[in-house]
Amino acid sequence: MGRSRRTIPEELLLLALDPATGTTAQPQSLDLGLAGAQLVELALAGRIAPDGDRIAVVLPRPTGDPTLDSALELLRRRGSPVRAVHWIGGPRLGLRQTYLTHLERCGMVHAVENQMCGVLPTTRYQATETAVSRQIRARLDTAIRTGTPPDARTAALAALAHAVGLGKHLYPGNEGRSSRSRLRDLIRHDPMGGLVAHAVMDVQNGVAGQAAAVRRPQQGTARKTTGRASAPAAAMAVVGQSQQISGDQTRRRGVTRAAVRPSLSH
Incomplete structure (x- = not known):
């Protein structure tokens, strides 16, 4: 059986584990977390300490956790x-x-081997x-419900x-909206936890920003292409208008000649 106190990475993973599906919620951002x-x-454990937005090793002695x-x-x-965000x-x-x-x-968990679509091997936990797991969740629930500043670990x-x-x-x-808001507010009660949490969110926002930057040039290229395509169309419209004016002038000259010829013969 496992020890009573788990490390924070273990606790975070246990919180993310969905008992119904055996999978973890938010798998991509969970890796950052x-x-x-x-x-x-x-x-x-006293091995590192924050130095502004950076992390400094203050005691390189092993903790015993591989x-x-x-x-x-x-x-x-x-x-x-x-820098925490780079790490x-x-x-x-x-x-x-x-x-x-x-x-x-x-x-703490039991691996269940299975197959997806009868072919691809999968493992659920x-x-x-x-x-x-209930004790971990209860610590969060208590901090959210009472509003009392929790210990640094929680x-x-x-x-x-x-x-x-x-x-x-x-x-x-x-119904969980207020609890989610209070969960967010707990970020201010531990400086190191706050530094790391903001770094996690900064990394996620940075990825989103890069994707948006990729989309913007593509949209600009599309607009330029549309502009180039509209120029020939405008030119063709001008040519068409010129041809129409020329045709009208020719028809008017023809009518004038037809009206003049009878008077000359008379």
């Missing part, structure tokens, strides 16, 4: 404080799966030690849950 949660856990120690070593190798936005291949496998070894977890978009998963529908 897990990277940020590692920073918060290392800060709580996944956290791997992150700590990568930070140490940087040699100088790294969180870096490649984190397999981080979510690493934590799911770890939780399975601890007896069902929580087996639900008491821990505040950081709330900040990360909001940052990765778990609010609608935890407190769905219109």
Whole structure:
């Protein structure tokens, strides 16, 4: 069985795990949140500290957690404080799966092998030690309901849950709107959690901004193409008008000649 206290990355993953489907909510942003949660856990362990918007290693001694120690070593190798947004936005291949496998070894979840459409192998995870998951959720619910400033660990977890978009998963529908708002407000109760949560959201907004920047030149090209296409059409319209005027003048001259000829013959 697992220990009573989980690390913040583990708690965030357990919050995101949907008991009905065995999958995680917000899988893409969750990967960013897990990277940020590692920073918060290392800060709580006294290994790193915020330095403005950067993260500095203050004690490179291992924590005993292999996944956290791997992150700590990568930070140490940087040699100088790294911006939180750059660290969180870096490649984190397999981080979510690493934590799911770890939780399975601890007896917190059970992997269920299946097939999608009878062909593609899939793995779903069902929580087996639900008491821990309920305790994690109860801490958030209490902080939201009472409005009392929570401890640093709970505040950081709330900040990360909001940052990765778990609010609608935890407190769905219109009835959960006020709870989602209070979840967001908890971000201010832990400086490190707030720094990391804002970095997670900045990374997500940066990706959206890049996509918008790609769309804008394409739209500009379309407008230029439309402008070039309209120029020949305008020229053809002018030619048509000139031809019509020329034809009218020719017809008028023909009528005049026809009227003059009888008088000359007379």
